[in-house]
Amino acid sequence: MPRWFQRKIISTRFPEKPDYRIRLKDIRVDLDIDMAAMGRILQVPKVTYIYYEKGVTTEMNMEPFIKLSLMSGLSIDYMLGLTDVPEAYRKSREIPLAVDTKRVRETRIYYDMTGKAVAEALNISPSAYSMKELHPDKLGFTIQDLILLAYLFRTSVDYLLHVTDVFQPRSRGQHNRISLSMKEVIKIRKKLGVSKVAKNSIYTEEMQMYCTEHFRLKSIRKERGLTQKEIAAVLGISYLTYGVYEKKPYNMPSYYLIKLARYYGCSLDYLVGSSDSF
Structure with missing residues (x-):
């Protein structure tokens, strides 16, 4: 402190x-x-x-x-x-x-x-x-x-x-x-002497930090006792691709997030960490 x-x-x-x-x-x-x-x-x-x-x-x-x-x-x-x-x-x-x-x-x-x-x-x-x-x-x-x-x-x-x-x-x-x-x-x-940066680059970086810290992709999967291969099969993608999504959740397409929320029976807000209400 x-x-x-x-x-x-x-x-x-x-x-x-x-x-x-x-x-x-x-x-x-x-x-x-x-x-x-x-x-x-x-x-x-x-x-x-x-x-x-x-x-x-x-x-x-x-x-x-x-x-x-x-x-x-x-x-x-x-x-x-x-x-x-x-x-x-x-x-x-x-x-x-x-x-x-x-x-x-x-x-x-x-x-x-x-x-x-x-x-x-x-x-x-x-x-x-x-x-x-x-x-x-x-x-x-x-x-x-x-x-x-x-x-x-x-x-x-x-x-x-x-x-x-x-x-x-x-x-x-x-x-x-x-x-x-x-x-x-x-x-x-x-x-x-700051070179021109892409518009909203800062917000993109902060969004990435938020996703990494708050998305519950890994925690909810482990709570259910599921493997990455099993979740990858649900989404219809390779387990390697899903593994990347867990490490960098900001790269996961929104339709996969919606599909996962339905599969887990939770709200999308809960899955992405914007709400604690399951």
Whole structure:
């Protein structure tokens, strides 16, 4: 479970819990690119990116967000769900060559706060906070840390990462689905150098994931004690072909699904996992 959900933040300074995974998916869908392309843009393997979106990986490095922000013109705050305004802040005059979090310490001192007080607000030990702050080049602060710090210091994550010199953050978001305009999509895709993809390719990939996870072809067959050969005979196809359908159910023609539903005596919705009503 991500540490964000384990922390017990009572202070009214942290009234929201933005989910950057949801916003990342929203951006990807708006740009009409698949997970593999998004992984290449962020320079992470496709499987790693899928884990980010699905919440399997609890922590994500900050470099991909900085890279995507500078390339796309979207603010890091927007990508993390802190604001619903997509446009990036004015770029810093001196963006460091290597990412660091030196501004966290500078901002804490500006507010005349002790490291112990900030550590208490983040619900981590003073020694752990001290290590993160004393080694800014190690990027010890996680995404959740930086989100909380942005709330605490009343600034943006973009500022803390030295991507902008603008200290004042934009209005906090409501974490709703904010679609990018077609003009923004075209501009960002051009900046990212994304090649043209087939229409609805993203939805095709998500459909494949849904079918693989929810179709009950294998489970209901095993519950009935039947073999793939027996089901293949019912459908009038080879058992090898049926075996492929079980592994990749999104390839199975709808008339075979209807035939199987009738054979098992269940609803089509139950067979494809859209209902638990048999």
